[in-house]
Amino acid sequence: MFSVTVRDHIMIAHSFRGAVFGPAQALHGATFVVDAAFRRAELDADNIVVDIGLATEQLHDALADLTYTNLDDHPEFAGVNTTTEYLAQVVARRLAERAGDGRLGPHADGLAGITVTLHESHVASASYELTLT
Numbered sequence: 001m002f003s004v005t006v007r008d009h010i011m012i013a014h015s016f017r018g019a020v021f022g023p024a025q026a027l028h029g030a031t032f033v034v035d036a037a038f039r040r041a042e043l044d045a046d047n048i049v050v051d052i053g054l055a056t057e058q059l060h061d062a063l064a065d066l067t068y069t070n071l072d073d074h075p076e077f078a079g080v081n082t083t084t085e086y087l088a089q090v091v092a093r094r095l096a097e098r099a100g101d102g103r104l105g106p107h108a109d110g111l112a113g114i115t116v117t118l119h120e121s122h123v124a125s126a127s128y129e130l131t132l133t
Contacts, residue, residue: 001039001040001041001112002039002040002041002042002043002049003037003038003039003040003049004037004038004048004049004050004052004055005035005036005037005038006035006036006052006055006056006059007033007034007035007036007059008033008034008036008056008059008060008063009031009032009033009034010031010032010034010063010066010067011029011030011031011067011068012029012030012031012032012066012067012068012069012070012071012082013027013028013029013030013069013070013071013072014027014028014030014070014071014072014077014082015027015028015072016081016082016083017081018081021081027070027072030120032084032087032118032119032120033118033119034059034063034091034116034117034118034119035116035117035119036055036059036091036092036095036114036115036116037114037115037116037117038050038055038095038099038104038108038111038113038114039111039112039113039114039115040110040111040112041110041112042110044107044109044110046107048107049107049111050099050104050105050107050108050111051104051105051107051108054103054104054105054108055104058095058098058103058104059091059095061098061103062091062094062095062098063091066087076090083126084118084120084124084125084126085126085128087118088116088117088118088126088127088128089116089128089130091116091118091128092114092115092116092128092129092130093130095114095116096114096130096132099111099114099132111132112131112132113129113130113131113132114129114130114132115127115128115129115130116128116130
């Protein structure tokens with residue numbers, strides 16, 4: 001399996017509901033380094049997985065409405081604990097939509113999957129792996 005990974009970051013604010021989150025129940029900020037890995041079994045006719053430039057642009061675009069926002073006020077997340085795991089899934093699905101509608105270019109047609117990893121710090125991260133059919 002071949003893969004290409006691009007990186008960006010987001011700075012957000014949010015809070016959590018539930019005792020399991022302890023002090024993170026209060027409004028707090030987070031900066032996530034976001035990696036998006038695009039996978040395919042075989043390289044395309046140009047010997048690439050996906051156009052790296054388009055992948056970088058589309059990752060940035062997929063994150064744009066999250067950056068510098070309080071996710072508690074974001075309509076998409078009403079009533080949702082926006083955990084790192086959950087946000088990884090949201091970003092992966094947004095990228096899959098872009099692959100499907102052509103915004104990632106014709107090279108994205110053969111993608112087998114996308115994995116998004118959000119790094120909370122240098123010692124903790126969460127990922128979501130999406131299989132494309």
